[in-house]
Amino acid sequence: MSVLAGKRKRQELASSLSATLSNEERVVYNIIRGRKEMGIWQGDIKRETNIPDSLMKKSIKMLLAKTLIKEVVNIQNKSKKVLMAAEFEPSKEITGGEWYTEGKLDTQLIEALSDVCMKLILRQKVSTREGILDWIRKVGTEIFPGGVSAGQVEQILKVLVLENKVQEVNSTGFGDFASVPAGEVCYRLAKKTAVGVKVGAMASFPCGVCPRINACTPDGVISPTNCQYFEKWLDF
Amino acid sequence: MVQQYGIKFALHLINKHFGNVVSKVCENLFRRGLLTLDQLIQYTQLTKDQVKNSLLVLIQHNCVQPFLLDDDDVNNLKVRTQYLALFDNIVHRLRFPKFLETVLLRLDEECVDILDGLLRDGRLTLKQMVDRASQGKENTVTTKVVRESLCKLLTARFVERCPAREPVVSTSFKETTIRKRGVKSAKIFETPKTLEQRVLEAAMPGDAIRFSLTADTVLNVDGEKKSDDVQMNSVEENVVEEEQILWRANFEEFIRHLRHKVLIENVRSQHDDGTATVLSAVLEATKTVEKNVKMENSVPLSLDTITTEVMKTDTGRALTIDRIKASLSQLGCSSSSVVDDLYSIDLKKIIEQARNEDVESIVLKRYGNDAYRMFRLLSKGSSFLDTDKIAACTLVESKKALKFLTQLWNDNYLHMETVPVVTGRRSSDIFWWKVNQPLLWINVLDEMYHAALNLSIKMADEQKKNEEVLNVPKHKLKEPGPLQKEYKRLLNVWLLLGSSLMKLDDALMLFHDF
Numbered sequence: 001m002s003v004l005a006g007k008r009k010r011q012e013l014a015s016s017l018s019a020t021l022s023n024e025e026r027v028v029y030n031i032i033r034g035r036k037e038m039g040i041w042q043g044d045i046k047r048e049t050n051i052p053d054s055l056m057k058k059s060i061k062m063l064l065a066k067t068l069i070k071e072v073v074n075i076q077n078k079s080k081k082v083l084m085a086a087e088f089e090p091s092k093e094i095t096g097g098e099w100y101t102e103g104k105l106d107t108q109l110i111e112a113l114s115d116v117c118m119k120l121i122l123r124q125k126v127s128t129r130e131g132i133l134d135w136i137r138k139v140g141t142e143i144f145p146g147g148v149s150a151g152q153v154e155q156i157l158k159v160l161v162l163e164n165k166v167q168e169v170n171s172t173g174f175g176d177f178a179s180v181p182a183g184e185v186c187y188r189l190a191k192k193t194a195v196g197v198k199v200g201a202m203a204s205f206p207c208g209v210c211p212r213i214n215a216c217t218p219d220g221v222i223s224p225t226n227c228q229y230f231e232k233w234l235d236f
Numbered sequence: 237m238v239q240q241y242g243i244k245f246a247l248h249l250i251n252k253h254f255g256n257v258v259s260k261v262c263e264n265l266f267r268r269g270l271l272t273l274d275q276l277i278q279y280t281q282l283t284k285d286q287v288k289n290s291l292l293v294l295i296q297h298n299c300v301q302p303f304l305l306d307d308d309d310v311n312n313l314k315v316r317t318q319y320l321a322l323f324d325n326i327v328h329r330l331r332f333p334k335f336l337e338t339v340l341l342r343l344d345e346e347c348v349d350i351l352d353g354l355l356r357d358g359r360l361t362l363k364q365m366v367d368r369a370s371q372g373k374e375n376t377v378t379t380k381v382v383r384e385s386l387c388k389l390l391t392a393r394f395v396e397r398c399p400a401r402e403p404v405v406s407t408s409f410k411e412t413t414i415r416k417r418g419v420k421s422a423k424i425f426e427t428p429k430t431l432e433q434r435v436l437e438a439a440m441p442g443d444a445i446r447f448s449l450t451a452d453t454v455l456n457v458d459g460e461k462k463s464d465d466v467q468m469n470s471v472e473e474n475v476v477e478e479e480q481i482l483w484r485a486n487f488e489e490f491i492r493h494l495r496h497k498v499l500i501e502n503v504r505s506q507h508d509d510g511t512a513t514v515l516s517a518v519l520e521a522t523k524t525v526e527k528n529v530k531m532e533n534s535v536p537l538s539l540d541t542i543t544t545e546v547m548k549t550d551t552g553r554a555l556t557i558d559r560i561k562a563s564l565s566q567l568g569c570s571s572s573s574v575v576d577d578l579y580s581i582d583l584k585k586i587i588e589q590a591r592n593e594d595v596e597s598i599v600l601k602r603y604g605n606d607a608y609r610m611f612r613l614l615s616k617g618s619s620f621l622d623t624d625k626i627a628a629c630t631l632v633e634s635k636k637a638l639k640f641l642t643q644l645w646n647d648n649y650l651h652m653e654t655v656p657v658v659t660g661r662r663s664s665d666i667f668w669w670k671v672n673q674p675l676l677w678i679n680v681l682d683e684m685y686h687a688a689l690n691l692s693i694k695m696a697d698e699q700k701k702n703e704e705v706l707n708v709p710k711h712k713l714k715e716p717g718p719l720q721k722e723y724k725r726l727l728n729v730w731l732l733l734g735s736s737l738m739k740l741d742d743a744l745m746l747f748h749d750f
Contacts, residue, residue: 075634097628099631104633105631105632105633110631155629155631156631158629159609159630159631162608162609162612162613162629162630163605163608163609163612164596164612191505191506198505198593198597199597199601200593200594200595200597200598200743201594201684201736201739201740201742201743202594202597202598202680202683202684202687202740202743203594203597203598203600203601203602204736204739205687205691205736205740207686207687207690207691208598208601208602208683208687208740209598209601209602210602211602213683213686213687214647216686216690218244218689218693223693224689224690224691224693224694224697225693225694225697227690230690230694233732234698234729234732234733236725236728236729
């Protein structure tokens, strides 16, 4: 449906429905609808109208029952739900973007997509964003029934680079990179993933990773001679 | 400038090796800077003899350098010796086993014995080395044998002549400028040297004397004549003078060697054996012409020279010129960066990468995976990022992101700025975050010194707590039972603490000496 056609249809719907609403409900509905995909918090509606509190709450309840409006969790403030006309999709600022479901980060989706990317890169030695996307569209529909976007795959790959599991490189067109045109961005396992992430000297014993190191002194309440973490570490 | 735990750790080492009194003198030199003998007596409240003896011990072991400060004041006729504590040399005492291992790998056991003597006693003459080598042996070790080993150590520059007793250092400094000829040039400002650097420079003899065995340098270690005009001394006079020269370990060369080792190993793990071989050949060929240990770039060499050096090595013989070129490219020597057909490798970058890996490893273990991703995002970039942007890029919830970022900032791993934002009637702060690498590394280094101090204290504590077990005769420990079990546990504890300290010392060198 074109944008104009969509707009006309919403206007027709609005005018047919407004005939069935009370005055208060109509006022509240118009305010909510006016905020489109951003929606509005109940407290803000109260500030814009002179409708008494109880009547306003009743109107909102009726509008929800008639499915003219919906409640959306606001990622900026989860305790303040946002009211939105039913026909609008909440903006990214409200939902948090494609990684958020009902105001929560969809960690299951992130983990599943990370897992798929890692396995493909391990199997193919070198993968591109498009290659991974193609595989998901052809074979991975059961794992991702809602599908995934190119942006999501790219973001997951960047996160894997930040986790030092994957390296972003430019293809040379030779050897392992033979299937990827020279110069194109592609991804391979970071060397450290294959041999194991190197643990630095500081990170290999209690003091190096101790959250209390700044409070620790040779003769203090927390000291190396009475430290519980040390005792545990040396308890063979 | 050394941070607080660096000084505490250095003082702990002095205390452990030389006792409380010497440690007190050293502490005052660290806390108050350069001091004369009278000032030290005043501040330490020790007797004159105690202070004098402590200074002699510290000088003997190269932990303090005396010098005369020339303040260009013609009216000031009184020249007073001042004393400078040498932090680096004190901390090097922790890594004597590594220095001995280096000599064992590169030279032989006899050289290790001589070095061991120098490290234990601070400085020795040739005669003292001979006496030491002969102790406990049926036949006296000849001077010739000891001299040969000393020559090997001098050629490798692991041993040097002791510096001048009390060099004169001027108080004034001049801005150093370099002008390019014939080109519109700007004065290039070089950071003025610290007083410590100037004292050490003034004390150090030139290379020709520093690594020369003969007293009046008529013949140097390579057997070349130095000067035809110098009156030849008699052989006896030369021998007498030679035996009076004081020698000591050249810490600089050992640190250079260890730095090269770390550079090569890092390149090996990041790239491959071939590239590590190329770097190793370049560093080996240029080590005697490096101006200082912390060279940012390797000494420029032509491809021909590099190829020749690579092919001298066992592993390098299999490499073709194309393979060598590919390795140089991996090391950052692309065709655009090569000047006058000379290749120079960015060593500073390799060291910085190794430091970043160590810091990231700490962040991962201490703060978790989410914080690790955010820290890596910030350390890869050089500009500020706001909380929401960081959360979006790393797929961490905003509130959680703010919590981790604040923790990192509290512990001085991040730099933070707040920017007030007014939207309508509301005003709020937006937090912007950044990694300030130089400050971060200073902070991490101090934490490392703190951790090293903790390990040392724990080792001493374990020894004290288990003194009884350690004093039990060895034959009783061979009998199975609780005593043997306790002894074995103690050995394991000792091994773990000791090896952790040695591993941590590698990190100390990475952040301070390399």
